[in-house]
Amino acid sequence: MSPRLGHLIRKELLQLRRDRRMLFALIFAPIFQLFIFGYAVTLDIKHIRMVVCDLARTADSRELVNSFARSGYFDLAAWVDSPSQMGRPIESGRALIGLYVPHDFSKRLARDETAQIQVILDGTDMNSAGVAGGYTAALIAQYSGRRQSASPTGGGPAAAGMGMPVLQGIENRPRILYNPELRSVNYMVPGVICMILGTVMTAMTAMAIVREREAGTLEQLIVTPIRPWELMLGKTLPFAAIGLLDVVVIIIVARAWFQVPMAGSGPLLLVLAIAFLLTTLGLGLFISTVSRTQQQAMLTAFFVLMPSVILSGFMFPIENMPRAVQWITYAIPLRYFVEIVRGIFLRGAGISVLWPQAAALVGLGGTIFALSALRFQKRLG
Amino acid sequence: MSAGRLWAVAAKEIHYILRDPRSLAVALLLPLVLLILYGYAINFDVKQIRLALYDPDRTAASRDLVEALTRTGYFRVVHVLARPGEAERVLQRRSAQAALILPARFESDLAAGRPTAVQTLVDGGDSLTASIALSYLDAMIQDWQARRLQQTLPRGRALAPIEPQVRIWYNEDLSSTNFIIPGLLVVILMMLAALLTSQTIVREREQGTIEGLVVSPVTAGELMAGKLIPYVVIAWADVALITGAGRLLFHVPLRGAPALFLGLTFVYLLAALGAGLLISVVTQSQQVAYLIALIATLLPTMLLTGFVFPLTSMPRVLQVVVQLHPATHFMVIVRALMLKGAGWSVLWPRALALTAISAALVGGSIARFRKTL
Numbered sequence: 001m002s003p004r005l006g007h008l009i010r011k012e013l014l015q016l017r018r019d020r021r022m023l024f025a026l027i028f029a030p031i032f033q034l035f036i037f038g039y040a041v042t043l044d045i046k047h048i049r050m051v052v053c054d055l056a057r058t059a060d061s062r063e064l065v066n067s068f069a070r071s072g073y074f075d076l077a078a079w080v081d082s083p084s085q086m087g088r089p090i091e092s093g094r095a096l097i098g099l100y101v102p103h104d105f106s107k108r109l110a111r112d113e114t115a116q117i118q119v120i121l122d123g124t125d126m127n128s129a130g131v132a133g134g135y136t137a138a139l140i141a142q143y144s145g146r147r148q149s150a151s152p153t154g155g156g157p158a159a160a161g162m163g164m165p166v167l168q169g170i171e172n173r174p175r176i177l178y179n180p181e182l183r184s185v186n187y188m189v190p191g192v193i194c195m196i197l198g199t200v201m202t203a204m205t206a207m208a209i210v211r212e213r214e215a216g217t218l219e220q221l222i223v224t225p226i227r228p229w230e231l232m233l234g235k236t237l238p239f240a241a242i243g244l245l246d247v248v249v250i251i252i253v254a255r256a257w258f259q260v261p262m263a264g265s266g267p268l269l270l271v272l273a274i275a276f277l278l279t280t281l282g283l284g285l286f287i288s289t290v291s292r293t294q295q296q297a298m299l300t301a302f303f304v305l306m307p308s309v310i311l312s313g314f315m316f317p318i319e320n321m322p323r324a325v326q327w328i329t330y331a332i333p334l335r336y337f338v339e340i341v342r343g344i345f346l347r348g349a350g351i352s353v354l355w356p357q358a359a360a361l362v363g364l365g366g367t368i369f370a371l372s373a374l375r376f377q378k379r380l381g
Numbered sequence: 382m383s384a385g386r387l388w389a390v391a392a393k394e395i396h397y398i399l400r401d402p403r404s405l406a407v408a409l410l411l412p413l414v415l416l417i418l419y420g421y422a423i424n425f426d427v428k429q430i431r432l433a434l435y436d437p438d439r440t441a442a443s444r445d446l447v448e449a450l451t452r453t454g455y456f457r458v459v460h461v462l463a464r465p466g467e468a469e470r471v472l473q474r475r476s477a478q479a480a481l482i483l484p485a486r487f488e489s490d491l492a493a494g495r496p497t498a499v500q501t502l503v504d505g506g507d508s509l510t511a512s513i514a515l516s517y518l519d520a521m522i523q524d525w526q527a528r529r530l531q532q533t534l535p536r537g538r539a540l541a542p543i544e545p546q547v548r549i550w551y552n553e554d555l556s557s558t559n560f561i562i563p564g565l566l567v568v569i570l571m572m573l574a575a576l577l578t579s580q581t582i583v584r585e586r587e588q589g590t591i592e593g594l595v596v597s598p599v600t601a602g603e604l605m606a607g608k609l610i611p612y613v614v615i616a617w618a619d620v621a622l623i624t625g626a627g628r629l630l631f632h633v634p635l636r637g638a639p640a641l642f643l644g645l646t647f648v649y650l651l652a653a654l655g656a657g658l659l660i661s662v663v664t665q666s667q668q669v670a671y672l673i674a675l676i677a678t679l680l681p682t683m684l685l686t687g688f689v690f691p692l693t694s695m696p697r698v699l700q701v702v703v704q705l706h707p708a709t710h711f712m713v714i715v716r717a718l719m720l721k722g723a724g725w726s727v728l729w730p731r732a733l734a735l736t737a738i739s740a741a742l743v744g745g746s747i748a749r750f751r752k753t754l
Contacts, residue, residue, distance in 0.1 A: 123552030
């Protein structure tokens with residue numbers, strides 16, 4: 001390694017050490033994100049607040065309402081005495097779902113007639129509404145089933161004796177591969193790694209280089225014997241090192257604190273992370289060549305990165321996107337890295353499964369870095 | 382407070398913004414880009430789940446069950462397995478997201494009333510789709526079986542004694558744009574804070590021009606207010622853009638009172654921009670200001686305030702803490718105003734909280750900016 005490059009890297013590291021807050025932020029940011037994802041963000045929908053209007057007030061209706069409360073999915077938030085009063089809690093957001101049991105509920109059940117109840121769903125959050133609707137249907141079906149087997153005219157062994165068909169169920173044995181308890185944190189932690197490497201690193205690199213241009217010290221560097229490629233590497237290598245350090249820190253915290261299992265190989269992850277870093281640092285380099293001020297660098301980086309985060313498949317499945325958009329995502333390096341990290345963490349996938357993504361990353365990364373380097377050299381030389 | 386000095390500060394900031402047209406373009410274009418992405422590209426509905434199938438029985442019953450699953454559009458058979466053991470590899474390669482393994486004597490067991498079991502396999506690596514796939518599979522299998530039995534029961538005998546009538550309020554087609562676009566307004570305004578106002582003071586500190594401000598007669602209050610004015614204008618442009626495009630392109634309604642909407646949006650605007658300003662006052666370098674702004678304003682707004690992930694699923698402690706964030710309150714307010722047509726009588730607690738936070742943030746910036754070197 002050329003001595004000039006070594007000096008430059010030492011200068012960068014010295015600068016970083018002086019700026020304690022920056023270092024702290026760069027190491028702390030991923031841990032903070034990890035905690036947010038680990039504790040706050042969950043895809044399970046529970047404690048759905050419910051407002052109940054039970055005009056029947058019999059043992060049957062109380063049993064029905066209690067089955068909702070017992071399920072753990074619903075919290076009974078409000079009781080009202082008339083159906084017209086159900087609107088207010090839902091409008092104010094105090095309840096997401098309303099359950100109305102009419103006064104003839106028990107009588108109709110006793111006469112073996114269909115009893116009708118009303119369910120009102122706040123459709124604003126259609127995810128929660130859909131899930132709440134699903135739970136409701138399931139709970140009502142279970143309640144019906146319990147009544148069915150308990151009643152003398154229902155299905156069950158007694159019915160068989162009377163020549164009626166037996167309600168013999170199909171038993172469904174579900175198995176979940178790779179994330180058996182469907183813990184959101186297992187799913188999100190790989191995402192945090194991608195976010196940090198993919199967004200923070202790019203912006204920081206771009207800003208760091210532009211900062212020197214703003215301060216005028218870049219000119220000073222140019223008149224020294226330093227070659228453009230040494231300058232480029234000297235600026236990007238420290239961030240590459242910090243990025244990898246971040247990955248290691250995240251993996252340690254994720255495994256030790258959050259008990260996120262890693263089914264695949266850590267070293268493979270680090271190697272592929274280096275490939276991904278090619279793309280992010282290359283992008284940072286490119287942005288630095290088109291920005292005059294730090295604010296421009298930051299805004300441009302944000303403008304490019306925010307859509308790529310949304311389209312990367314990290315939070316929203318790519319397969320649900322329109323065809324045209326799916327084609328665009330092939331050009332987004334983050335997409336491949338998300339698949340790689342998830343594959344290694346959750347499914348124990350090896351290079352034999354992930355080689356297409358790895359190849360895409362190396363291809364894209366090499367191209368981006370080479371083009372950016374060329375542009376960087378031209379602007380300096 | 383002198384209007385002349387205030388206007389001088391604002392004019393200087395406006396000059397700075399105009400000399401950097403790219404930043405202005407980003408501030409105005411990025412919201413549009415996000416709107417289009419979230420409106421057209423993102424889809425929360427889970428459909429066409431790729432299913433691998435093992436059907437050794439191949440009778441009318443087994444085919445009917447599979448047909449029932451695929452007819453709804455929720456599942457799509459992409460792979461027919463030769464052996465049940467193949468399922469795991471297919472899932473690991475992500476060729477399929479779920480697998481259905483039927484037993485050998487499915488139809489004959491059902492007809493004879495013998496217990497029978499199917500196995501469903503789901504790729505838990507994508508827990509969003511996995512839990513939905515699981516519950517759909519379960520519900521559809523039970524539903525299919527119930528309907529088969531219904532056909533064999535004597536006429537007039539209802540299988541299900543309870544029939545729920547479900548009504549959906551406010552968003553009858555459960556359209557995700559109605560849900561997302563009001564939330565986007567909250568996120569984007571907070572984004573402007575993270576990107577723009579978080580830089581405004583610290584930039585002067587880095588460049589050394591803050592000394593000039595400190596020795597001038599400008600008071601801290603005039604400085605903060607003057608700095609905010611141009612960004613308030615940009616923010617309003619974004620509000621108009623988002624609500625206008627939301628209405629024209631995605632038919633997102635505004636069912637509440639427009640005056641209330643404008644008033645509360647203004648309060649939130651001040652809170653968001655004020656948050657950025659506060660960060661700008663307390664940091665020493667632009668890079669750190671940017672990082673902190675991302676972590677403290679933008680990220681929480683997108684993840685913790687009910688934008689996509691429901692608040693009630695978070696731990697209690699966090700639910701309480703996040704009430705300090707202005708976006709939490711405005712998220713509820715804007716959705717209630719746009720979709721539910723809610724009025725002041727329902728919204729006043731949230732509005733009060735938002736105003737208090739707003740005042741605290743802007744006041745805090747003024748208080749913290751010490752006119753010393």
